[in-house]
Amino acid sequence: MLADVWGYLTDGSHWSGSTGIAAFLVQQLLLTVTAMVIAMVVGLPLAMYAGHRHRFGFLAVNVSNVGRAVPVFAVLLVLSLGPVGSEEFGPYGRAGLATLISLVLFALPPLITNTYVGITEVDNDIVEASRGMGMGERKVFTSVELPLAMSVIMTGVRLALVQVWATATIAALVAGPGLGRIITRGFANHRTYEVVAGAVLVAVVALLLEGLAVLAERYADPMRRAQRSDRRGRRTTLREEPLPEAVV
């Protein structure tokens, strides 16, 4: 069994061609990156504004609860049969547009909730003190709230990335693009080694993306050094707080 999986993955002919591993991998990575960029461009400013003004909290927090309850499979299926159609979409492959929209929809909840919570959880005394020091609203946001909230926001980005990768895998169930196609192809042809090989690829890339996101999280966090000198401080509790989002 293991030998079959290894054989499948190391056979160059399985990597080439329009339905080869390489093509599916490129499709799925492209989808993931595009969806993350769109979701961040749309979601982050909205959530940052809401967090800064301490408004729309109910919406910002509950969007995650709704996101968890809605099955990804159903959304992909409804969108692919709906107005966004199921034809090819450039380099994104079969049902690419429906998949892309679903990915953006499922990336938004963790981004919005974490950004909102991160900014509103910044100690109000600090914010008031900066206003007292004569900082304008823009300065308060960019120099105080944003740096202090950065680690929580980056956790949201990481959760969204994991979510998007998982959702993109499921696109294969509705004949969409991506590596999931290797899994569904294996099931259709009763080739368990192909199913497992596809699953191994999906899982390995998921772990690599998670690892990269953790590194980015550390790199982007301006509080990292301060945290090291003050391990028992507030930052430590904040970091433990965010729970994993819905898996798909």
Next chain:
Amino acid sequence: MSAQAAEVAKCYLDNSWICGRYWSDYRPELTDATVQHLWITVVSVLVGLVAAVPLALLARRNPTVESLVVGGTTIIYTIPSLALFSLLLPFTGLSPTTVIIGLALYSLTILVRNVLAGLRAVPDEVVEAARGMGYSRVRLLTRVELPLALPIIMAGLRVAAVSTVALATIGAIVSYGGLGNLLLQAVGNQFKAQIFAASLLCILLAIALDLVLVGAQRLLTPWTRHAR
């Protein structure tokens, strides 16, 4: 009679999303799928809970165990469900066990963190007072710590239950996805009424389970209500 027949034909022929006749014609299929969905969800979350409590108790005493448990479950959580079910396929085959193990592992990730957080939130003074009153370790755990940790544990249980309902649909890949089986069928025949019905039931099931858990929490922790 003929007017009704024409209406039926229209609803199916147009392949409408909302088709009242579908709900009555396919009632047995919808019921079976919902029942399967529910039992797979409940069993998975319960297995996750049963595994989470002892793991959290071990992790609480030992930081090495804690980083192993939290790190290990985070890794599992990162693996997409379609891949996780597929990785279990060689061991458990096309059976409900494949789906239940996968879903239980995801629930475990959420629950072990919440059980840990809940136990840590118990005030030290309360634990000290109970010790001073001569409570044994087992009694301390069952009578003081777990009840006080219950609100946070229940919050985790709600998250686990709701996301497990949504995730269970992916079990369709091994033919045990409850309402997901109806969705997968509809991929082939593009039967919109079936997609709509299965999706709606899935969301309603998640809401219903959440409400049941909220009710259970109110019954189990009456003191949190008085505190408000």
